[in-house]
Amino acid sequence: MISYFGANIYPENVSVGLEQLGIREWVTGKFVMQAREDEDKNRFFAIVIELAPGETASDERRDAAARVIVRELRRLNSEFAHYVPPASQLPHIELEALGDPEWFPAGVKHRYTRR
Amino acid sequence: MAYEKRDRLLNGLQAFIDTPLDRLLAPASRPAPAEHALALFHGIARTVPAYRAFLEEQGVAPESIRRAEDFAALPLTNKQNYLAKHPLAALCRYGRLDTCDMIAVSSGSTGTPAFWPRFVTDELAIAVRFEQVFHDSFHADSRLTLAVVCFALGTWVGGMYTAACCRHLAAKGYPLTVVTPGNNKDEILRVIEALGPNFEQVVLLGYPPFLKDVIDTGRARGIAWPRYNIKLVLAGEIFSEEWRALVLERAGATDLCRDAASLYGTADAGVLGNETPLSVCIRRFLAQTPEAARQLFGEPRLPTLVQYDPLQRYFEISEGTLLFSGDNGIPLVRYHIADAGGLVDYPAMLRFLEQWEFDPLAALKREMATGSVPCPSPSCSGARTS
Numbered sequence: 001m002i003s004y005f006g007a008n009i010y011p012e013n014v015s016v017g018l019e020q021l022g023i024r025e026w027v028t029g030k031f032v033m034q035a036r037e038d039e040d041k042n043r044f045f046a047i048v049i050e051l052a053p054g055e056t057a058s059d060e061r062r063d064a065a066a067r068v069i070v071r072e073l074r075r076l077n078s079e080f081a082h083y084v085p086p087a088s089q090l091p092h093i094e095l096e097a098l099g100d101p102e103w104f105p106a107g108v109k110h111r112y113t114r115r
Numbered sequence: 116m117a118y119e120k121r122d123r124l125l126n127g128l129q130a131f132i133d134t135p136l137d138r139l140l141a142p143a144s145r146p147a148p149a150e151h152a153l154a155l156f157h158g159i160a161r162t163v164p165a166y167r168a169f170l171e172e173q174g175v176a177p178e179s180i181r182r183a184e185d186f187a188a189l190p191l192t193n194k195q196n197y198l199a200k201h202p203l204a205a206l207c208r209y210g211r212l213d214t215c216d217m218i219a220v221s222s223g224s225t226g227t228p229a230f231w232p233r234f235v236t237d238e239l240a241i242a243v244r245f246e247q248v249f250h251d252s253f254h255a256d257s258r259l260t261l262a263v264v265c266f267a268l269g270t271w272v273g274g275m276y277t278a279a280c281c282r283h284l285a286a287k288g289y290p291l292t293v294v295t296p297g298n299n300k301d302e303i304l305r306v307i308e309a310l311g312p313n314f315e316q317v318v319l320l321g322y323p324p325f326l327k328d329v330i331d332t333g334r335a336r337g338i339a340w341p342r343y344n345i346k347l348v349l350a351g352e353i354f355s356e357e358w359r360a361l362v363l364e365r366a367g368a369t370d371l372c373r374d375a376a377s378l379y380g381t382a383d384a385g386v387l388g389n390e391t392p393l394s395v396c397i398r399r400f401l402a403q404t405p406e407a408a409r410q411l412f413g414e415p416r417l418p419t420l421v422q423y424d425p426l427q428r429y430f431e432i433s434e435g436t437l438l439f440s441g442d443n444g445i446p447l448v449r450y451h452i453a454d455a456g457g458l459v460d461y462p463a464m465l466r467f468l469e470q471w472e473f474d475p476l477a478a479l480k481r482e483m484a485t486g487s488v489p490c491p492s493p494s495c496s497g498a499r500t501s
Contacts, residue, residue, distance in 0.1 A: 001224070003351055003352040003353075004324075004352070005322045005324050005325050005351075006266070006267075006273060006321075006322035006325070006350065006351030006352065007222070008221070008222060010222075010223075010224035010225075011224075012224045012225055012226075013224070013226070035352070037358075040331075041327070041355075041357070041358050041361055041362075042324065042327060042328070042331075043323075043324035075226075076222075076225075076226035077222045077226065078220070078222050078228065078270075078271070079221065079222040079267075079271060080222070082267045082269060082271065082298075083267050083271070083298065083322065083325075085298070085300070085325065085328065088324070088328075115416070
């Protein structure tokens with residue numbers, strides 16, 4: 001779980017987005033979510049998503065994932081919908097290759113949140 | 116009509132209003148925290164049907180729990196093995212939801228919400244945490260204060276609970292007035308500009324990134340923050356000391372140890388602990404001394420550092436995560452909230468800092484131009500969460 005604008009966001013809430021038609025075809029289901037801080041110390045919501053074997057990243061895919069995840073989060077998590085200002089709700093999406101050593105190292109129990 | 120409830124309210128309110136803060140924090144006869152927790156356990160085992168059922172299911176006979184060691188061996192409760200398994204009423208005293216007068220809602224992991232009933236007297240216990248901040252950090256006992264509740268208002272715990280606690284402080288005699296724009300940025304800025312000039316200081320209570328947004332937006336719109344003497348009450352998530360310094364500077368606030376205080380709060384049991392001038396002073400030292408932070412916390416990254424009252428929320432540690440016991444609308448015994456964290460005894464913390472040649476009490480005194488350092492309650496310990 002992470003806390004973002006005081007809202008508790010659970011990995012389960014994000015998984016639902018990745019299971020939707022149009023997304024699930026090209027992801028493994030693994031991701032890492034974080035409340036990151038920009039250079040002016042403002043928080044933003046970031047999600048690193050693991051691509052399925054042979055899939056590649058694109059702006060279209062990043063946009064599609066962000067839109068679906070935020071839609072499901074708003075539906076499932078009333079804290080997220082009401083605590084987080086609309087302008088800060090859309091997650092910043094990064095797509096990484098299967099088994100990326102920094103985010104999805106093989107042989108290690110995966111953790112869905114990182115500080 | 117429930118006359119018992121009426122008595123509970125009147126007695127609770129009377130005690131809160133009549134007892135000055137220093138005696139609330141350090142009563143004349145203060146039981147040992149572990150003994151107090153043991154007595155709390157027996158009360159809950161006797162009166163809360165769900166907890167009785169839980170003990171039976173775990174094969175624990177309440178009368179066999181006689182000493183602090185027995186208490187420390189009790190099975191842990193959590194959301195799954197306790198709260199989710201029993202009807203809401205059974206989790207309350209006497210199996211009655213109407214022992215409470217209000218319910219807060221939090222978002223559960225699967226989209227099924229969790230419900231948290233409470234009574235006014237539960238708020239009064241938590242209002243002491245607010246009183247500590249408003250009195251010791253903001254001197255709101257002697258300054259006309261406007262409290263602006265910027266937490267979301269509605270079924271969620273933060274906004275309504277905070278507004279209630281601030282009103283309890285006003286009832287106690289603090290020259291404090293509350294306004295509740297909630298997390299509506301335009302409305303917040305509007306009320307500050309319109310009402311702020313009537314007060315000697317304005318306290319904003321909200322989630323850290325949201326309050327930063329409010330302050331930045333206000334600056335961009337030409338609000339002269341320094342004229343309002345801004346203070347901040349923060350909750351909900353961790354922030355760095357660099358963040359505190361930046362946001363306070365933009366708000367025109369200058370006292371880094373006193374002008375912002377963070378609360379460790381949860382829907383599960385209100386405010387569990389709070390920053391004090393002392394804890395902030397220590398955290399600022401640790402931020403500047405990463406080696407000391409590493410030695411104390413095992414990593415240089417700073418967790419939240421708060422003080423707590425073990426008679427209100429009795430904390431223990433299990434495998435590097437926090438559990439607590441405390442009275443509430445849903446009384447909890449050894450409830451595993453599972454936040455990563457630890458406990459540092461007050462004397463142990465001072466001894467540790469002494470090794471680093473840092474005396475936080477002296478540092479606080481030096482920083483203050485006038486007045487005395489509010490003396491921290493010696494039995495308060497520091498909890499850290501990350």
